[in-house]
Each structure stands twice: as structure tokens, then as C-alpha cells.
Amino acid sequence: MHEFSIASEIVRTVLDATEKNGGKKVLSIQLEIGELALLNVEQVTFWIHELFKGSVAEGAKVKVKTIKARIKCESCGYKGGISLDRQDPFRHVIPYSCPQCGSFQVKIKKGQECILQKIQAIKE
């Protein structure tokens, strides 16, 4: 739902960091997006490519790595992953329950991030 604003933030950060480090052209950027983040990866990358146009990052590759979800169950103490049906378009809004005891009292430890990991650029 807020893919455009996140993409704008990523583009701004990439262009700032590239300029500060004396980069003349961006070759690629590496993102890590949690599978529970309410972000559609396809929309995010689409907007990044669009917003890169006309800048030193035009045409740069956008690589996205998915961060698997990890939870801690408050009821039974389970720590680990959850099973998500990747085909289900509503998987992000389905309540996350403990795969061991079914409780909804779970704390998400990992999987909600949107990290700009690194930028690969050319220095002249």
C-alpha cells in the first residue's frame, strides 16, 4: 500500500549515498525485504526503476532478497519459522499463529524489514 513512498525513500538514499561516496554511476542495489512486510516487491522494484530514470542510477539492477519470517510464541515458547502459502495474495494479512500450538499470541522477531543493504557503483 505504501510502495511508492518506500521506493522514493530508497531512491533518495541511494542517490545521496552515491554522491557522498563519489560514485558516478550506480550499477546495482541490494534490498532485503521481510516476507511479512506489507510491501509488494514487484511494485517496489517497479517504482525504483521508474524513479531512477534520468539519474546516475538509471538502468541499475535492483536485487531483492527475501527475509524469512521468524516468530516467538508467547503461549508455548515456540521459536522459529511459520508456514506461509506463497500463492495466497492475502498471506500478509492472515493472522500469524504458532505452528506448534495455534496461538495468536506470537511476537514477530524477523520478517518485517525493508533494508537497503548495499549499492554497487562506479567511481571514475
Add this chain to the structure above:
Amino acid sequence: MKIIKSRGPEIFDIELEKDLLAKNRNLAKENRKRFDRTNILAIDIMGSIGSGKTSLIKAILKRLGMGKEVAVIAGDLTTTIDAERIEAEGARVIQVNTGKECHLDAHLVRRALKEIKLDGVKLLFIENVGNLICPGEFPLGAHKRLVVTSVTEGPYTLIKHPYIFREADVIVLNKIDLAKAMKVNPSQMERDARKINPHVPFIKTNAVKGIGIPKVIGALGLKL
């Protein structure tokens, strides 16, 4: 003779490891510190379009009668309709227009805090943009988060949007007077709420008539 040889392009990595969602979380923490420093209790009011967020705030203000001790940040896309409705209750109001954005973020709240006179203010309501998805992922720094849903949205809102209801400290089911006409069973919705968020106070209201408002005030830890 000194020869300067041209070098090929030098490729390098800029390591950032920057979590862009963390930026909002950190700003939210700063907002929280700002509230705590000046003893302001901040409450984020979330809910879908037309669920009764503004009506609920109006009803609470009417009941509390705190006048200018209450400030309200009203978030909306483009209009000032909600801000004007709330202003009529005597509170200090500032409108934040997000333009195209579907949620308030901690940065917009921080900007609003700079524009509003907060001396003497004890209570702050932040009315989020009508939406049941995005605001859940953007904490603002409020002490409590209240989600309003209404029977006119149908019986499945809680089950369909568990994410935001799980984040809630108080859930309000509004327009309870219309439940029968809408063929909605409020008890079933309460059971749905308990499944997602077992200990959350679930309060039925008719905000326009002021029904259930004292309970909401109590659940928010406010005193009449």
C-alpha cells in the same frame, strides 16, 4: 617523463544496511519521548473510512470537557472537514494533509507537533487516515492505539484485517444501533477480536449518541 595512465572504471560497494522502516520506528520513539517529557498522553485513532473516527473523538471530547487541554492532529488526504468538526468541541486542532499518502507517519506527526501549541495540553489524539492496512505498520509514537470499526463495514473486518487489530490496545465497534439492520452479530465480532488479540478491551458504541463512550474513556486510561 611522468606518464599518467588512464585507469579503467573502479567499481566499489557502498554498504548501508539501512532499514527504511526502522527510520519511522526511530522517529516514533522520538515522538514518544517528546510526549513523555511534557506529560502528554497520546492516542492514535485508526479505522476505515467512515467508521466513525472523528465522531468518536468528538464524543470523547464532549464527555471529557477538557477544552484546550486536548489537542488533536487530524490526518486526511486533502480536506479540513474533520479538523473543523473537532474544533467545534473546543480542542486545539491541527490538520495534516498527506496528499496521496494512505497513512500518517512519525515524521508528519513530528512536523505537526512543531506547529501546534502544546503548553497546557494533557491529552493528544492523532486521527489517522482512514485505512485498515498501512497505519498498522507505521507507529507514530502514541502511548495507545485504538482501532474503530463499524457494523456498516460488514461482519468480517476483524478477520480480514487481523494485522491492525492485533496492534490495537482498544477495539471499538461503532454504529452498534445499526447491527440488526446490517445483519451483523456483534458478539461474533467480539469473538473474532479475542481470537486475534485475546485481552484487548472490545467496546460497542454509538458515537453519535454518546453510547459506550465512558467505557472507551476508561479503557484508554482517562478519567471522567
